Amino acid sequence: MNLTLKFSRSLLAAALTVALSSVASAEPPAKGVYASLPSETPEHFKPAHDAFDYEARDVMIPMRDGAKLHTVILVPRHAKNAGILLTRTPYNATEMTSAVESGHLGVAVSHDDDASDVLIQDGYIRVAQDVRGKYGSEGDYVMNRPLHGPLNPTPVDDSTDAYDTIDWLVKHVPESNGRVAILGISYDGFEPLMAIIHPHPALKAAVPMNPMVDGWMGDDWFHHGAFRQQNLEYIYEQTASRKNTLKWWSNYADDYQFFLEGVSAGAVAKAYGMEQLGFWNKVAQHPAYDAFWRDQAVDKVLGNEPVSVPTMLVASLWDQEDIYGAMAVYHAMKPHDTDQRLFLAVGPWFHGQEVGDGSSLGAVRFGSDTSLYFRQHILRPFLAHYLKDAPDVPAPVNAFVTGQNVWTTSKAWPETNDASSTLAIRPDAGGKLQLGAVAESGSDSFVSDPSHPVPYRPRPVGPMAGKGWQHWLTDDQRAAATRPDVLTYTSAVLTEPLRISGPPQVHLVASTSGTDSDWVVKLIDVYPDQVAEQPEMGGYELGIAMDIFRGRYRTGFDKPAALTAGAALPYDFSLPNANHVFLPGHRVMVQIQSSWFPLYDRNPQRFVPNIFFATPADFQPATQQVFRGGDATVITLPVVKG
Incomplete structure (x- = not known):
């Protein structure tokens, strides 16, 4: 009995000891003390890429001020005497050149790349670099960093960074032939323009595609x-x-x-x-x-520079982001192109579409993959000529004619330089357009109400990066034509083709009951009521060239001034470049309105010093009046005869 009791007490004590031990072990370890079971993840893992058909090198290239810029170099296996294709970007060089699911170079550069098919076909070395201050690069980021000067007192800019990068590459990439081409789209297209200013001798070609050039006049801002x-x-x-x-x-x-x-x-x-x-x-x-804007406008800078590097500017006719820049740079550089080093390619694309599928844009079809044609027949021989000594070189200007849907070549842009070969579109009474005829005098009016601005896309309007943003410039304009605050003028049905090449010129004579106003002018191709091969295009109103003008800058872009209420005043500005044929059976249309929202901020229609800070009380409706006849409203088309 006593032995049994003693044994039972021993079991109870043992059980309590185990329980207390379990409680103690559940307590968190002291700070800095970790479990002793070894990790199965190595501290430094070295991937095995022997099966890859390229070698990736991740380097930090030093600049002249000591900052190091993160750079990814992709070298094809067995590459020898290969040219280098360089892109400098604020959008993540690693992401641009990485593909974890494949060891093929074609896949690695297919994401967000500027010419992956050309790169693979001709065996180029691919280099992508984060610009100063972005992602893996050191230094401070400045949006479109201006060149050294009043806006940039530092000794470095994108021109010097490109120079230092190219200098390092030709010395440290033994597989290269010492020749470099720089190319890119949008911000990445701005970088080639910087690189051709005081360029490195190894820079043999530049391809700025849809570049950011002048953010105030007609590009991003x-x-x-x-x-x-x-x-x-x-x-x-x-x-x-x-x-x-x-x-x-x-x-x-x-x-x-x-x-x-x-x-x-x-x-x-x-x-x-x-x-x-x-x-x-x-x-x-x-x-x-x-x-601030004038001194960093790249076209103005390049207008004072020699064309020392063969440069192919690439422009999109329906570029929803940077429709101004490529053409502005072309016209600034062309007078100095004494050795014929300047090239231009113009395609029927949205912003950057030249590196994707170019068979259509929104509802508009082109009958072929225009982007593939550009890459294979224009870009590829251009790069091969300057990086590989290939004999062929493209024509100075390659331009796609929309409507007719054909590529043409010429020595310069636009194809017509004859000022007399124009047709004047004059708004006439009854909503008609008179082509090249004198219209009867008169005026048409509408009320512009800032509380009900005209949308630039059908509502709901998504963000710029959302669905529909890429093709809004080709959206059907019939929704705007039905609004009472949009004036619409339409020509008679055309009986013969009407081709234009270049920027239509607006001479608008109008008045407002307010003291400030915006004016939107849209040149439109109206399709026949029925289109057998594509029924959804019946009656379609396709924007060909459309833009906005802020009235306060009527007498000078640097001199905002209030408008005189009720006074008929002239407004002169250019629409974006077009290269289009209005076909027989189509009609020409012009729409005029005073808002394009929410892409563009609302004009209060009452003059305030800075519209950015307009208050609700500043916004007021205004009666807008457009005058026609005589020397009044005229839109001049750059017509190509024959």
Whole structure:
């Protein structure tokens, strides 16, 4: 009995000891003490890429001021005496050149690449580099960093960074032949333009595609002074963090409603804390075309430089982001092209579509893959000529004619230089257009109400990066034609082809009951009521050249001034370049309106010093009057005869 009791007590004590031990072991370890079971993840893992058909090298290239720029170099296996294709980008060089699911170079460069098929076909070495201050590169990021000078007192800029990068590459990539071409789209297209200013001797070719050139006059930030407020999202994400980790957010499904309730671009920016962002502050402080914009406009800079590097500018006829830049640079450089080193390719594309599928754009079909043609028959021989000594070189100008859907070649752009070969479109009474005839005098009016602005796309309007953004310039304009605040003029049915090549010129004579106003002019191709081969195009109203002008800059882009209420005043500006045939059976249309929202911020229609900071009380309806007849409103078309 006593032995049994003693044994039972021993078992109880043992059980308590085990239980207490379990409780103790459940307590967290002291700070800095970790479990002793070894990790199955090595501290440094070296991938085995022997089966890859290329070698990837990740390097930091030193610049002259000591900053090192992150650079990815992809060298095809067995490469020897190969040319280098360089792209400098603010959009992540690693992502541009990585493909974890494949060891093939073609797959690695297929994501966000500028000419992957040409790269593979001709065995080039691919190099992508993060620009200063972005992603893996050291230094400070400045949006489109200006050249050394009044806007940039430092000794470095994108020109010097390109020079130093090329210098390092030709010395440290033994598989190369010492020849480099630089190419890219948009911001990446801005970089080749910087590289050809005081270029490195090894830079043998440059291909700026849809480049950012003049952000105020007609590229990303403004068009003739009207601010592209939907770009606030881009400014936010691009400048708030080094690796674009901070993302724009919205509680709205419709940007139209979002910006309408936001009142002004400045108020929206403040709500997002954007006063912390250096570039936004510069934009807000420089609403006019002052020295800040003029001194960094790349076309003006290149207008004073020799054409020392063979350069192919690539322009898109329906570029929804940078429709101005490539053509502006071409016209600035052409007078100095004494050795015929300047080339131009013009295609029927949205922004950057030349490196994708170019068979169609929105509802518009082109009968062939125009982008593939560009890459194989224009870009490829251009690069091969200057990087590989291939004998053929493309024509100075290759341009796709929309409507007729054919490629043409010429020595210069536009094809016609005869000022007399134009037709004047004169708004006539009854909503008709008279081609080359004197219209009867008169006027037409509408009420522009900032509380009900004209949308530039059918609602709901998605963000710039959303669905439909790429092809909004080719969207059917019939929705606008039905609004009472849009004047619409249409010609008779054409009986013979009408071809235009170049920028249509607007001479608008109009008055407003306010003291400021925007004017939107749209040149449109109206399809026949029935199109047998594509029924959905019946009656389609296709925008050919459309743009906006902010009235306060009527007498000078650097001199904003109030308009005289009720006075008939002239407004002169260019529409974007077109290369189009209005076919027989089609009609020519012109639409005139005073808002294009929410892509462009609303004009209060009452003069205020800075529209960015307009208050709700500043916005007022205005009666707009467009005058016709005599020397009044005329839109001159750059007609190509024959």
